[in-house]
Amino acid sequence: MIELHTANTPNGQKPAILLEELNLPYELNMVDLSTGGQATPEFLKISPNGKIPAIIDRDTGIVVFESGVILSYIAEKTGQFQPTTLRGRYEVQEWLMIQMAAIGPIMGQLYHFTKVAPEPVPYAINRFATETRRLFGVLNRQLSGHDYICGDYSIADMAYYPWMCRAATLEIDLAEYSNVVGWLERVGDRPAVQRALGIVAAGQK
Numbered sequence: 670m671i672e673l674h675t676a677n678t679p680n681g682q683k684p685a686i687l688l689e690e691l692n693l694p695y696e697l698n699m700v701d702l703s704t705g706g707q708a709t710p711e712f713l714k715i716s717p718n719g720k721i722p723a724i725i726d727r728d729t730g731i732v733v734f735e736s737g738v739i740l741s742y743i744a745e746k747t748g749q750f751q752p753t754t755l756r757g758r759y760e761v762q763e764w765l766m767i768q769m770a771a772i773g774p775i776m777g778q779l780y781h782f783t784k785v786a787p788e789p790v791p792y793a794i795n796r797f798a799t800e801t802r803r804l805f806g807v808l809n810r811q812l813s814g815h816d817y818i819c820g821d822y823s824i825a826d827m828a829y830y831p832w833m834c835r836a837a838t839l840e841i842d843l844a845e846y847s848n849v850v851g852w853l854e855r856v857g858d859r860p861a862v863q864r865a866l867g868i869v870a871a872g873q874k
């Protein structure tokens with residue numbers, strides 16, 4: 670049984686999507702970010718960077734933090750949602766790393782400067798909006814001729830979806846990215862994805 674410590678954010682949704690896809694039993698523990706639940710001494714023991722999500726695998730005693738690593742751990746443990754070949758698995762890791770290192774942080778900064786910053790900073794908004802659009806273009810090219818990012822549906826898709834589906838909130842016009850639009854529909858139509866987003870939003874299963 671896996672304990673999932675999470676919150677209703679894009680990174681927090683990713684492991685729930687995989688667990689729902691796998692139909693694995695898991696215990697949902699919501700961390701209240703608004704009251705600093707991520708910075709308590711107990712939580713820092715499982716996630717030293719003070720960020721959700723994190724898991725505790727009670728079967729193995731292994732604790733994992735960082736959403737991309739959590740997806741990789743569960744995929745490796747179950748042998749699902751990643752390719753069976755070494756090359757294929759590393760292709761998934763390449764795309765997962767772009768999500769973790771670029772899409773997440775850049776869209777996170779764009780959200781901050783457009784929705785949270787106490788004063789407008791046009792240089793920052795322009796920088797992060799330009800880079801977000803460039804990254805949407807990268808994914809759009811990768812999805813040309815593929816239904817999913819690495820061919821078959823994998824943990825790479827589960828990592829990108831919760832971020833990419835927020836394009837409208839960040840005023841990213843998807844008209845230029847038709848492959849991304851089709852992919853968003855395919856992934857968003859999956860019952861497990863819908864269940865996961867509903868569960869994390871409700872804070873209960």
Ligand SMILES: N[C@@H](CCC(=O)N[C@@H](CS)C(=O)NCC(=O)O)C(=O)O
Binds near residue numbers: 679681707721734737
């Ligand atoms: N690279 C990390 C980022 C995690 C992250 O930024 N989590 C945010 C929510 S999406 C968080 O815990 N924020 C609370 C805080 O910064 O205090 C991952 O993907 O797991």
